[in-house]
Amino acid sequence: MATPLTDQEKRKQISIRGIVGVENVAELKKGFNRHLHFTLVKDRNIATTRDYYFALAHTVRDHLVGRWIRTQQFYYEADPKRVYYLSLEFYMGRALQNTMINLGLQNACDEAIYQLGLDMEELEEVEEDAGLGNGGLGRLAACFLDSMATLGLAAYGYGIRYEYGIFNQKIRDGWQVEEADDWLRHGNPWEKARPEYMLPVHFYGHVEETRDGPKWVNTQVVLAMPYDTPIPGYMNNTVNTMRLWSARAPNDFNLKDFNVGDYIQAVLDRNLAENISRVLYPNDNFFEGKELRLKQEYFVVAATLQDIIRRYKTTKKGVPGRTCFESFPDKVAIQLNDTHPAMAIPELMRIFVDIEKLKWETAWDLTRRTFAYTNHTILPEALERWPVELLEKLLPRHLQIIYQINQAHLDKIAALFPKDMDKLRRMSLIEEDGCKRVNMAHLCIVGSHAVNGVAEIHSNIIKTKIFKDFSDLEPGKFQNKTNGITPRRWLLLCNPGLAELIAEVIGEDYVKDLSQLKKLNDFVDDVAFIRDVSKVKQDNKLKFAQYLEKEYRVKINPSSMFDVHVKRIHEYKRQLLNCLHIIAMYNRIRKNPSAPFVPRTVIIGGKAAPGYHMAKMIIKLITSVADVVNTDPVVGNKLKVIFLENYRVSLAEKVIPATDLSQQISTAGTEASGTGNMKFMLNGALTIGTMDGANVEMAEEAGEENLFIFGMRVEDVAEMDKKGYDAMLYYKKIPELKEVMDQIASGFFSPKNPELFKDLTNMLFKHDRFKVFADFEDYLKSQEKVNNLFQNPVEWTKMVIKNIAATGKFSSDRTIAEYATEVWGVKPTDLKIPPPNEKINQ
Numbered sequence: 022m023a024t025p026l027t028d029q030e031k032r033k034q035i036s037i038r039g040i041v042g043v044e045n046v047a048e049l050k051k052g053f054n055r056h057l058h059f060t061l062v063k064d065r066n067i068a069t070t071r072d073y074y075f076a077l078a079h080t081v082r083d084h085l086v087g088r089w090i091r092t093q094q095f096y097y098e099a100d101p102k103r104v105y106y107l108s109l110e111f112y113m114g115r116a117l118q119n120t121m122i123n124l125g126l127q128n129a130c131d132e133a134i135y136q137l138g139l140d141m142e143e144l145e146e147v148e149e150d151a152g153l154g155n156g157g158l159g160r161l162a163a164c165f166l167d168s169m170a171t172l173g174l175a176a177y178g179y180g181i182r183y184e185y186g187i188f189n190q191k192i193r194d195g196w197q198v199e200e201a202d203d204w205l206r207h208g209n210p211w212e213k214a215r216p217e218y219m220l221p222v223h224f225y226g227h228v229e230e231t232r233d234g235p236k237w238v239n240t241q242v243v244l245a246m247p248y249d250t251p252i253p254g255y256m257n258n259t260v261n262t263m264r265l266w267s268a269r270a271p272n273d274f275n276l277k278d279f280n281v282g283d284y285i286q287a288v289l290d291r292n293l294a295e296n297i298s299r300v301l302y303p304n305d306n307f308f309e310g311k312e313l314r315l316k317q318e319y320f321v322v323a324a325t326l327q328d329i330i331r332r333y334k335t336t337k338k339g340v341p342g343r344t345c346f347e348s349f350p351d352k353v354a355i356q357l358n359d360t361h362p363a364m365a366i367p368e369l370m371r372i373f374v375d376i377e378k379l380k381w382e383t384a385w386d387l388t389r390r391t392f393a394y395t396n397h398t399i400l401p402e403a404l405e406r407w408p409v410e411l412l413e414k415l416l417p418r419h420l421q422i423i424y425q426i427n428q429a430h431l432d433k434i435a436a437l438f439p440k441d442m443d444k445l446r447r448m449s450l451i452e453e454d455g456c457k458r459v460n461m462a463h464l465c466i467v468g469s470h471a472v473n474g475v476a477e478i479h480s481n482i483i484k485t486k487i488f489k490d491f492s493d494l495e496p497g498k499f500q501n502k503t504n505g506i507t508p509r510r511w512l513l514l515c516n517p518g519l520a521e522l523i524a525e526v527i528g529e530d531y532v533k534d535l536s537q538l539k540k541l542n543d544f545v546d547d548v549a550f551i552r553d554v555s556k557v558k559q560d561n562k563l564k565f566a567q568y569l570e571k572e573y574r575v576k577i578n579p580s581s582m583f584d585v586h587v588k589r590i591h592e593y594k595r596q597l598l599n600c601l602h603i604i605a606m607y608n609r610i611r612k613n614p615s616a617p618f619v620p621r622t623v624i625i626g627g628k629a630a631p632g633y634h635m636a637k638m639i640i641k642l643i644t645s646v647a648d649v650v651n652t653d654p655v656v657g658n659k660l661k662v663i664f665l666e667n668y669r670v671s672l673a674e675k676v677i678p679a680t681d682l683s684q685q686i687s688t689a690g691t692e693a694s695g696t697g698n699m700k701f702m703l704n705g706a707l708t709i710g711t712m713d714g715a716n717v718e719m720a721e722e723a724g725e726e727n728l729f730i731f732g733m734r735v736e737d738v739a740e741m742d743k744k745g746y747d748a749m750l751y752y753k754k755i756p757e758l759k760e761v762m763d764q765i766a767s768g769f770f771s772p773k774n775p776e777l778f779k780d781l782t783n784m785l786f787k788h789d790r791f792k793v794f795a796d797f798e799d800y801l802k803s804q805e806k807v808n809n810l811f812q813n814p815v816e817w818t819k820m821v822i823k824n825i826a827a828t829g830k831f832s833s834d835r836t837i838a839e840y841a842t843e844v845w846g847v848k849p850t851d852l853k854i855p856p857p858n859e860k861i862n863q
Contacts, residue, residue, distance in 0.1 A: 037513060037520060037529045039125035041132050049126075049133035052080035071207065073139055074117075074147035078210040081120050081130065082251075087857025088124075089251045089260035095854055096175045100336065102351060102847050104169065104176040105329055107365060108162040108358035109321060110301070111180050111263060112154025112187075114670030116211045116250075118145055118514050119167075123253040149204040150671050152186030153265075155305040155628075156589045157696055158397050160670065161475075161833075162358055164696070167507040168837040170254035170261040171533065172849035179325040181317060182212075182248045182265035185300040190628050190667040195644035199303075199631050212265075215247045219269070222323040224316065228418050235375060237418040243294045244269040245324035255509050255533060258854040266324045268297035304630045305589040306403040315407060315415060322365040326372060329353060346379060350390035354845035357469070359397045360405045360461035366392060366468035367422040375418070381425070393844045394465035394472050395502070398693050399479070399487050400593065405461040406452060412459060423459055427451055430467050434494070448490045466491045466498070471844045473500040476694035476715045478735065502840055503718055504694040505833035508535050511700045515674035518557040519705060523825075526550060533851075536829035545822050554825075555818045558681070558705055565679035569663065575651065578658040581620035582811050585676060585706070586684035587668050590629040590636040593691040597785070598793050598800060599625060599684055600643055603662055604761045605801060607650050610659055618659045619808040624676065626665025638781045640664065645770040645777075673697075678704045682807060685710035686800070688791040690735040692716075699831040705821045707810075709803055711796070715831070723827035727820050731803035732796035741795065748786045751794035758797050 056079040057063055063072050096103075121127040134141045154160060162178065169176035188199040226240035245266040252261040270291035276284070297320050302309060333352055334342045357363060366388060373384035398404075412420040427450040438444050450467065452458045466472050466488060474480030480501035484492040492499050513520045513532060523531065526544055531537040544550040559579070566579045586599050603623055610618055625643050629636030647662035665672065683701030685692075685708055692714035702708060702719060709729040710716040720728050733741070752759055766782045768775025785793055810817050829835075841847045 037524050037532055038122060038127035038131075038517065039129060041128045045126075045129040046133045046136065049080055049129055050137060052083055053077060053133065053137065056080055070143055071147050074144045075208075075210055077130070077134065077144055078117055078148070081117060081124070081126060082210060084124055084126060085120060085251045085253060085260055088253070088258050088854070089262075091258070091857055092260045092854055093262070100352075101175045102845070103329075103332065103353055104174055104841075104845050104847060105325065105353065105355045106162065106165060106169070106176060106178045106358065107321070107325060107355060107362040108159070108178065108180050109318065109361040110154035110159030110358075111151075111162045111166070111178060111265070112156070112159030112670060113151040113163045113250075113263075114510070114674070115145070115148045115150055117148055119510055120211075120251075120253055122509055122513050123167075123171075123255045125256050148671075149207070150186075150669050151209075152202055152204060152669055153180065153183050153301060155187055155301070155303060157305075157694075158359060161504055161696060164505065164507040164510070164833040165837060166252045166261065166263060167255075167509060168505070168833040170252045170259050171257065171507075171509075172834060172837055172841065173254065173257060173259050173852055173854075174261075174837070174841060174847055174849065176261055178252070178261075178263035179321065179328075180263070180265050181298050181301075181321050182267040183298060183301040184267075187301055187628065187669070188303055188631070192640075192644060192664060192666050195641050195648070197629055197637055197640050201300075212248045212250050215249055215264075218247050218328070220245045220247075220324050220327045221271075222320050224319070224415055226417065228421060234378075235418060235421065237371075237375070241294075242271055243297060243320065244271055245320060247324075247328070257851070258856050264325075264328070266298065266321055268295045268299075268320060270294035303628070304632075306398050306400050306591060306593075307630060307633070308403055308405050309632075310405075310407060310411070312411060312415065315411060318361055319364045319368070319416060319419075322362050322368050325362075326365060326368055329355070330372065346373065346377060346383075346387055349387050351846075353391055354847065355392050356840070356844070357392060357394045357465055359395060360465050363394075363405070363461040363465050363468075364416070364419060366464055367416075367419040367426070370422050370426070371418055374422075385426075385429075389468060389470050392465075392469040394469040396462065396472065396474055396479075396483055396488075396693075399482055400691065406458040407461065409451065409457040409459060420459075423450060423464065426464070426467060437494075444490060462488070463491075470498065471500055472498055473502045473844070474693065475502060475504045476718060477501050477503060478690070478712075478717050479693040479714065482690060482735070500843060502836055502844075503715060503830070504696050504699070505831050505836035506696050506699045506703070507833050508532060508703065510674070511677070512703055516557075516561065516678040516704050518560060519554070519678070522550075522553050522557055533834065535832035535834065538829045539826050541822055541826035545819050545826075551815060551818045551822070554705060554822060555814060558679075558818075558821075561678040562681075565675055568675060572666075573663065575661065575663060576658075577622050577661050577663075578620055581622045581658070581661070582681045582807075583624065583679055584621050584682040584684065585624045585680040585701070586686075587624070587626040587665060587673065587676060588695075588697055590627045590633075590639055592635055592639075592784075592789075593687055593791050595686050595688065595791055595793055595796075596625060596627070596639050596643065597781075598686055598796060599623070600639070600646060601758070601761050601793070601797060602800060602804060603646055603650070603660075604764060605757050606660055607646075607653075607656065608757070608760060608764075610656050611653070614655050619811050620659050622661045622663065624663045624665055624680075626668035626672070626676070628668065635780070635784060638778065642765070642770070642778055642781060649770055673700070677701055677706070680704065680706040681811070682706060683708045683710075685713070685716050686732070686796075687711060687713045688796075689713045689733050689738050691791065699828065702824050702831070703828045705825055707807070707817070707820060707824060709800075709807060718830065719827070722830055723824050727823050727827075729803045729807055731799040733792070738792065741792065746789070746792050746795060748789055748794045751797060752786070755794075755798055757801070758794060 053076050057076040061072050121130050166178045186202045186204050189202050191198045221242045223240035229236045246269050247264050250263040275287035275290050297316050369388050373379040450463045474483045484499050527540040562579050566577050644664050650662050677700050683706040685698045689711050695714040711732040712734050765778050771777035838849050
């Protein structure tokens with residue numbers, strides 16, 4: 022009889038990270054040494070860790086190329102309907118490990134690198150994050166690209182190749198300081214420039230009425246240079262494309278004018294044109310109406326639509342190219358990720374009417390059937406409203422087209438509601454109060470055949486509140502598509518221990534069908550499984566604790582509860598509520614140092630928009646509280662507070678698997694969905710949260726009793742808005758809250774500057790839109806329930822297993838399958854394109 026396999030051998034056998042063949046490893050080593058020599062021009066004596074990273078990246082990329090070319094060739098032959106995902110943000114993070122996993126190369130690469138005497142993890146840490154996004158919206162786009170490739174959709178991501186991504190955050194003296202993110206400094210091995218597809222984009226100028234209709238003339242031209250990044254599906258040989266545009270000045274820029282005398286200055290001025298793709302605007306959920314931002318929005322849209330139309334007109338050799346546009350919506354679906362690419366609607370109309378000479382009615386019908394719009398927020402300060410004056414200067418023809426769209430739209434409403442002037446005003450694309458503005462959300466709704474929110478509660482708010490007039494008019498247009506996350510990056514990549522453990526009990530198919538996780542319900546009471554899940558979490562916590570000690574020189578207690586709150590810093594996300602709880606815990610320890618206390622390490626991380634004063638004050642408060650708590654000898658290792666510097670995708674991959682308690686505590690009705698909440702749930706953390714965003718559906722899936730739900734519901738918030746929120750009431754009624762607020766106001770946490778937090782306390786007392794005090798008491802009660810359960814590790818872990826078993830719904834594969842069938846009119850397929858060494862059978 023064969024001897025039983027060790028755990029290690031079992032893992033190798035069923036590994037979801039790919040098979041290790043001897044030839045495979047030898048081939049990878051050969052490729053690695055070839056790239057070190059020929060691509061990097063180094064030998065092992067002088068090569069740096071970065072050289073080794075690049076050699077490995079190029080080796081892995083070699084395995085993508087054949088599949089990439091083959092996939093695009095397959096689309097060209099089969100001519101399926103294409104899906105275009107337009108977004109000003111793609112928050113991709115690192116590519117190396119994700120590519121290895123999706124190609125099934127991870128184990129072979131691990132072995133090859135080990136045999137070469139190198140440390141894989143050290144190499145992976147060299148790669149810069151592609152930080153071309155602010156937070157949720159940009160990361161969602163990245164997860165969607167992964168799912169679209171995995172589901173075999175002929176899909177393309179289109180955006181901007183920002184030279185500088187989201188700023189690097191440094192904490193100096195407790196304050197956030199921004200540094201430029203020069204992510205391309207060492208080059209990017211994953212992108213391929215495509216100068217042969219460079220396209221012109223026009224700005225400024227004016228409109229001339231001619232016999233052939235309006236002409237946009239005397240424009241300034243900027244060139245859009247495409248850079249392509251491969252997007253591999255999971256183990257299906259599909260490799261899709263993300264195409265990002267970079268701005269280039271034309272070679273005659275400023276030289277065709279009269280100022281030819283100053284040739285040097287003309288060349289230096291090329292920077293003005295190229296500034297368009299220089300930097301990502303670092304605002305999350307906030308609209309900043311700057312001309313450069315509008316240029317970025319139109320730049321991506323104009324280049325992309327030219328590309329889409331070129332691809333539509335090109336059909337395979339021997340077949341005449343398409344000249345008629347009636348089948349355009351049958352071959353093209355365009356998804357607008359928020360209103361940022363909304364100028365695509367007037368731009369497509371301009372192409373159809375001015376260039377292709379279609380009748381307005383025909384063009385409008387085609388346009389509406391092509392576009393769909395995803396709304397991402399209901400916060401009024403986040404909604405894009407561009408001044409008419411600015412549009413008139415920058416895009417005069419587009420403004421005319423918007424006016425024409427609006428006229429037809431208002432005529433329709435006036436016919437239906439002849440006496441309702443107020444409805445006309447509310448539904449117009451043009452807002453007249455004060456300076457005239459174009460409401461971009463209204464433009465998107467009118468110009469699309471489908472509009473969706475990103476969680477059930479959010480989609481309902483859209484339909485019944487902010488876009489009620491539009492929803493009443495066309496109820497069939499409004500849908501829900503609850504967000505999701507890719508289980509490849511957010512489980513296999515970041516938590517291999519848990520991924521393997523799950524595969525051992527339910528098999529590997531869950532990676533492509535996350536709903537299979539519900540089979541884990543059969544193991545909720547399995548003693549061995551409980552022990553193993555708990556062990557994986559403990560290992561992850563130890564590893565993260567070591568990382569924190571190395572990075573922050575703080576000694577933390579790995580058996581303490583890791584209580585984590587990571588997301589952009591914003592008043593509505595209520596990091597302040599968490600902070601008040603920290604101070605309350607600190608006060609309890611000080612009052613009674615010998616009383617039993619469930620030890621916690623509270624970890625808060627996230628970036629504040631550089632111009633958002635209140636968010637920066639919130640960071641300063643957290644770091645000031647941390648300074649006091651972490652140095653108080655009475656506290657010891659019962660409570661530690663850490664502000665996680667420079668939170669980003671690659672750091673999320675480290676902290677999420679190590680988390681015990683996930684904080685999702687926005688005021689009900691403000692967080693459209695959230696996706697961090699889903700990542701924590703999948704990685705074995707329990708959630709303390711309000712009934713907001715996708716938390717509602719998480720509680721539905723897992724059972725409300727398996728989350729720590731607290732606070733006002735949407736109805737309670739609405740009720741309170743009616744009667745008015747009085748913060749002072751709570752301050753007077755709740756002694757612990759009074760004590761905490763008095764400490765902050767008196768300078769207990771800022772002894773050198775007692776007035777430091779007065780803007781903050783003033784806001785909390787006098788104009789807190791997000792009602793922190795109203796949920797304080799219930800939050801503290803809920804935190805007590807957390808403590809009680811944490812003291813019973815077996816019951817805690819059982820609840821963890823129930824949560825993991827309920828995360829199937831929150832895969833982005835499910836989200837994308839819904840968009841595909843209900844919005845885009847395409848079908849997901851598990852067809853595996855043959856690998857590069859096999860023939861395609863048509």
